[in-house]
Amino acid sequence: MATPAPSAVVELLKPLTWFAPMWAFACGVVSSGVPAAGQWPVIAAGVLLAGPLVCATSQAANDWFxxxxxxxxxxxxxxPSGRVPGRWGLWLAAAWTALSLAVAAALGPWILAAAAFGLILAWIYSAPPVRLKRNGWWGNAAVALCYEGLPWFTGAAVMAAALPDRRVLALALLYSVGAHGIMTLNDFKSVAGDRRTGIASLPVQLGPARAARLACWVMALPQVAVVALLAAWDRPWYAVLVAALLAGQAALMVRFLADPRGRAAWYNGTGTTLYVLGMLAAALALRPLLQGGA
Structure with a gap:
């Protein structure tokens, strides 16, 4: 039986997609308020879990289905090119699922629960009969939660060895909601194929112009809420920083909205960068609050 070359396996697992959950995990670690000293092996295992394991599992499963x-x-x-032949794509997705669960179990019950939930979402996103990706509303929500909220939760839970503080959970949830818009940006590149195969992505359902406007609002409004929360938590300078990063995104959105299909990838590389910097700023704002037990 033919076997895939290692380079094809790496391509299947899409290392470039690992950045988002690894970054969110790091934000969770920072926001926990727990010093990193003495915790580096656990942090490294968590980063491995967020990116090369759970995220890579979702990529392999998605490519197979x-x-x-x-x-x-x-x-x-x-x-489709045959470089990962036969049912190797499915077998790799299953093997990475088992490995992800084993690493998560070693990190503790909260991490195992989060990883298991994320893996379930990853499979039902792509696999029939549920196949959440057939509808852009549900599919994007599942991916956004897996890429932002769950890794953030996992990072904070790894450090605290307990359920994270409610303020950590609030930020993780808000940035997950905003990531729904980022997922919509990713759908512009595959509109033709989605239409032919019955996948109702938001650009297919709403048209490119309306989907682009929706993506911008969905990304922006949770960040407005983050700014308000940081101000309420007496972190005014961090609130100003997140607001400034949001203003930069708004300026870029104007150019994106003039040509959504042509500039979706461009905005994904520019506006989304400012979005994730805002995540880190918000995480840093929480750190002294939780260190002080406030």
Whole structure:
């Protein structure tokens, strides 16, 4: 039986996609208020879990169940091109699921629960009969939670060895909601294939212009809430910093909205960068509050 080359396996697992959950995990670590000294092995294991394990599992599962769509949109991908032959894509997704659960179990019950929930979302996002990705509202929500909220929660839970503070949970949830808009940006590149295969992404359902406006509002409004919370928690300078990063995103959104399909990738690389910097600023704002037990 033919086996895939290691380079094809790496491509299937999409290392570039690991950044978002690894960054969110780091924000969770920072926001926990727990010193990192003496915790580096646990932090490293958590980063491994967030990116190369759980996120990579979701990518392998998605490519396997999307192989017919990818044959239209991205025929050079490892599975439709035949570089990951037979059922290797499915076997790799299953093996990475088991490995992810084993590492999560070693990190503690809260981390195992978060990882298991994220893996369930990853599979039902792509796999029939549920296949959440067939509807952009539900599919984007599942991915946003897996990429932002759950890794943030996991990072804070790893450090605290307990359920994170309610303020940590509030920020993780708000940035997860905003990430729904980021997921919509990713759908602009595959509108033609999605239409042909019955996937109702938001650009397909609403049209590019309306979907782009929705994505911008969904990204912006949770950040407004973050600014308000930081001000209420007596962290005014951090509130100003997050507001300034949001203002920068708004300026870039104007250019994006003039040509949504042509500039979705551009905005994903510019506006989203400011978004994730705001995540870190918000996490840093919480750190002294939780260290002081306030």
């Amino acid at each position: 999307d192989r017919e769509v990818d044959a239209i949109n991205e025929p050079g991908r490892p599975i």
